[in-house]
Amino acid sequence: MSQPKHIHILGICGTFMGGIAAIAKQAGYRVTGCDANVYPPMSTQLEVQGIELIEGWGTEQLDLKPDIFVIGNVVSRGNPLMEEILNRNLPYVSGPQWLAQNILHDKWVLGVAGTHGKTTTASMLAWILEHAGLNPGFLIGGVPQNFGISARLPSPAGGGAGGGGFFVIEADEYDTAFFDKRSKFVHYHPRTAVLNNLEFDHADIFPDLIAIETQFHHLVRTVPGNGLVVCNGREASLARVIARGCWTPVETFGFAASTPSPAGGGAGWGKGWQIDEEENVYFDGQVQGALQWELMGEHNRMNALAALAAARHAGVPVTQGLAALAEFKNVKRRMEVRGTVRGITVYDDFAHHPTAIDTTVAGLRRKVGKARILAVLEPRSNTMKLGVMKAALPDSLKDADLTFCYAGNLGWDARGALAPLGDKAVVKDDLNELIEAIAKVAETGDHILVMSNGGFGGIHERLLKRLK
Template structure:
């Protein structure tokens, strides 16, 4: 089958392209401008990509057109698809039809940390020998590509709350029907499609409704908006996780999964984290990745992997070899007087986390250059 992907340069759609190629399909695509790292991934896959406004982009008359959510009515490519009555569908729908049936889907949802947590989870399963499939909105540090089909029932997906397509305004994640769902955090974002945080809470509730009764929902027990999602109902096993605040005992922070900082950061920039499950210390993690948010990401990944049958000890061994995804605190230059990082943070909370962990790690003067790339930032909402 020949698939043509409109908006192929997006992180999600480039992942769809990689999996479609692995399934043996001919894949072509179009977009306006391609940027690394997805431009590099598409080039390595040998996929022919043309300009979105090129009248000849629909070469060889594709059997099916997969339309990204950045496309809208009035664009030349969209109008051509409709006028020529080509078979079309969204990326999430293509995935739900062709990849996810019969799979154990582990979906990571949340305003922040989806890419890193999904990468951690995929790597834990890989390290345990489970050879999962995955689709992640970035290039994981432990894998050469953002997506793959895998060789087991397990499939890890970064579950985005953004809308599906111009013809399907539901959040992408309602298509995935996960067996394991992680609700990591929830804040107001995507002001171009959501009027307020309550609208996002409603979409997360729709995700919860798709988890089977025999599935498991893992939630951040320290997030008030996630708690609001749960007040609307849930029908699956529920477990929560939390990072123990300094000075608090386990009894004061009840959670199924808990993480405690058991030693301070030393001169090697390592610290020891203790992972507790149901009030019992399971294992200690020798941890060197900066940021409280990344410790929380790790805990969520351990809890999700446990549901898939990976012991906490095995998960921790995997995390000790974990490499952050591209553009997540990515160290581009190391000099005695200068460290240059690239980070994707674009929400005020994520920016705060990034700056805080860099200040803690390096001290001294911190210069930050910020590009307001999200629609919410450009609209002046954040």
């Protein structure tokens, strides 16, 4: 019996590359990998699957002699292992390209792109397909609680064009690798493409919004004529993307079919999805049913419309999609309640862009009414660290009663940026001091909303312990 093909993944402990590792293992490959930070929970998840992990970038890893090295975008020139791979002319490939060539090539790919909501929308879509018995595969940048895992292979019995089943993937616009500066999503060739929204982000690699729109149009160019583009009808940026050329039917969501699309719309703007305040869902003006769930916020209603439209393209009736969403459990770190002490509730949310912060706080406000909201923010993303979005922060936090910002390691003046909030904003450079400041003012009935795209120094558990 022949040995399974062997891949060695550089940067294996990131969510995306860890997902590739899990899928490759399920597909029968021998999988090994390395990273600078090999520790739980990702290390535990990978080791349980029989994946050998190595700490660091030592060149002795070449002795493993894999068939190919799969390179994550955490790896750059100067990395000692990568330099030796190049010096010896050994075969290597980016994670997205390996995935496309070895896993996605015969699948019906449903790609979910957008500045915000990719993880939640992809999770909703995968769950709708699962609920309908289509047994999809998926690779999602979070853990959908309906599944308990972030990545898996599909069952071919689920159908799909090409016979390999359906595969839902977060279609990320961030660059692919140090040697491939295209967005990851250009590799995936989705048959169903969701364009959830589009704002300026990733200031470390994109100079302006137009540059990101260009990458989104590269994605649109790859969708076949018998596919579908599901596009947010409220976004002028996406209207511009479609106006550059679209060879695929388009279904818009978020505005009534009779409403002109942003920027004048134009060719390609087609059927429309809408949802009203009572959460009745409409398609081309005809009511399809109502959402009955516990998720909060207008952003989640928009995510639901996108997921319903994409699932319908894959053959799932809207009524069945609505039934699935009634059983949908949100992704971890999306308004996740981490605990309640003395009547004070602590939430964890991934929001890290002013628009996401705004919609998250507004969603909580609608849920809790006049109760106090204490917003706790760590500006941690590359864009936020650069200070590009700092002017938008005060308005994004307007629905919070108090704001606490961790300014450690920031390269810009958080106190100055949040000055418009006056005495409603507290900024600390020390995490312990920040926790003490929150604990000092927290009262029974308060809702503490912690927002960061990282671990934030374990602030949730530390705060809950301090509040006891």
